Amino acid sequence: MPPATRTRLERALLAVCFCTLALYPWLYSNYLSTTLTQWLPDTSTAFVILAFTVMGLGLNFVVGYAGLLDLGYVAFFAAGAYVAGWLASEQFANAGSVVFGGTVLPKTPGIHLSPWLVLLAAALFSALLGVVIGVPTLRLRGDYLAIVTLGFGEIIPQFVRNGDNLGGFNLTNGAFGMNGIDGLGFGNTVHHAIHTLPSNFLNELDSRWYYWTALALVVVTIVTSLLLRDSRLGRAWIAIREDEDAAAAMGVPLMRTKTLSYAIGAFFGGAAGAMITLQAGATSPDAFSLQVSIFVLCMVILGGIGNVWGVTLGGILLAYVNYKGLFAAGNTFNSTFGTNVDISQYAYLIYGVAIVLFMLVRPEGLIPSARRRAELVEEPEEENVGAEASPA
């Protein structure tokens, strides 16, 4: 296909996709038949799907661009979630009342910042954590890095679980997690400004707010990904992914470049974590298992490592299957055959089989990036010549 038409076709497709996603809450509630909505997520579930897509895109900076295998991405989810808990709940009630632009009444005990600020703070804190984790560990290569990140992914939830008594100080509420976290939204600010709005228009509990915020974050993440990919930094990442030694020889500062990819990936992971927490209104250490890291990693792999559109598609698809598709399939199965199988119990069996089959049949992902496709096609032939001893 000639590149020009491909771009035009892609643009049209993209516009259609975006409009469908933006109008999804209306479409879902007004225009779709019940047989279809049975298979489609409601707005809150769609929000979760988009939030996880942001995580997939964030991990793509690390795994896809810089080629650093991160098996502990859930650490940043946890960091974002707990920052949201600290800055928008009654966790620190005995510190007095700090209310700033939030959705709660003045004088509410605890710290309640505006959720938008909380999102930013969570993202920045996660990025900082990414740097702190990255600086000592990113010197390691390949599998060793994977193991260390896996270790961090296990340590941080345990720290959170035990964090209710750090020298007598209750930082995280331990295994109970944090509850009563404020919601997203502008509170009553919008209604105060425009009196003619109906009182239930986009109030803070409206799930559409969350949905559109998540969608906006997806767009921001995609745009950031694309801009960075074509920047000097992005080229440095890809150079490192292809050959670390060659990149270093060409003058790419390895540590700084790797740490930046880690921090940027963490930034979006933290934002997504905070958003999910603000919507759920609660968070607990049980939410941060290795499974989440793997789940997000699978989005990147399934979609096509390093390809933004592939990862977006993979993210939406996998999160859909996990949060809606599997239940819908189970319900349909049960009602058709009159059985009573709880298919979600076997979700991980199904995922496992899917991962293995997928890697065997199409390891490059649904929409592989052009560069990786080239690698995957050429590599076996090169290896047979005799470079097989060190599969890079």
Add this chain to the structure above:
Amino acid sequence: MGTGVGTAAASSRRPILALVPRIRSRAVTALGILLLGLVAFWLVENAVHDIGQFGLVTLNGITNGSIYALVAIGYTLVYGILELINFAHGDVFSWGAMIAYSVAISWLGADNHSGIELFGILAVALLCAGAFCATLNVAVERVAYRRLRNAPRLAPLITAIGMSFVLSNAIAVVYGFNYVSSEPLLSRRALFTIEGQSYGWDKLIVLLITVPTLMSLMVVVKRTRWGKAMRATAQNRDAARLMGIDVDRAIAFAFGIGGALAGIGGFVYLVYFTQGRFDLGFQIGLFAFTAAVLGGIGNILGAALGGYLIGFIENYNSGLTWHAPGPSWTESLIFILLILILVFRPHGLLGEELSTRS
């Protein structure tokens, strides 16, 4: 010329710059020694505090460490030969425990027998678990990893994670999501006591199985043709193939040995803890893998040593009374140790210095 001046300036600065890494590595060494000293002091203080408890905890550490060692060797064999973290290995171990349960308790009713009959039943269960897991591990390699041997690094790793999900959830399909458990199979009657703390058959059998197993493993790896082929393949696959070694069979052999050891580990776990569940292998697998890295991945003796070290850390941390962080921090401690080892001594305790292979 500019370059000449630059070179002169650089060479005049070099002695000082060259000192920096040396000072840094000395500082790291000093810090490491200090840390080890603190740990030693803490152990001695605990031993003085309550010698009985200390002795018991040490013996428990050996017992748990044996299980980690058996599982860790499977990781180290596979990593040594394929440079693949076989995430599914922990779940092969779980299968070992479950098969041992099925054979010993459901099928042969070990809880109703005693004496020589009981030992016969246990021997059958041990053999079944080992054989089953060896077959299972070889099958996993054949189905999931062999085709990806020349694929980019990430592909087999992800497949291994997928296999891990498949194996552990397959247990859930067969045995359900809850624990299967039995009455203690071996009498907990004390063989001897230290300061009121008893040591029974249930612990001794762990050592009675593990030590001969590890010894015969060393013989197999060091002395037999198969072991030699495996080591040659691990060193250089192409050269091994040129020397007429069937590389596929050598790799399958490594998986088989690793699987058998995991199966024996599963049996030992079942006999000692008398319970098992589908997700058993997850944490034990992670700990065992840590043990393999700790000892120097690819090194069998190192994996065993690492396994016992992890066993000690776990039990000292959760069992000692004087200023121990407690069981809720065990996982963190072990992973922090792993991270420290990887950052400061990536080749582990016994491993050889690796060249900078990416």
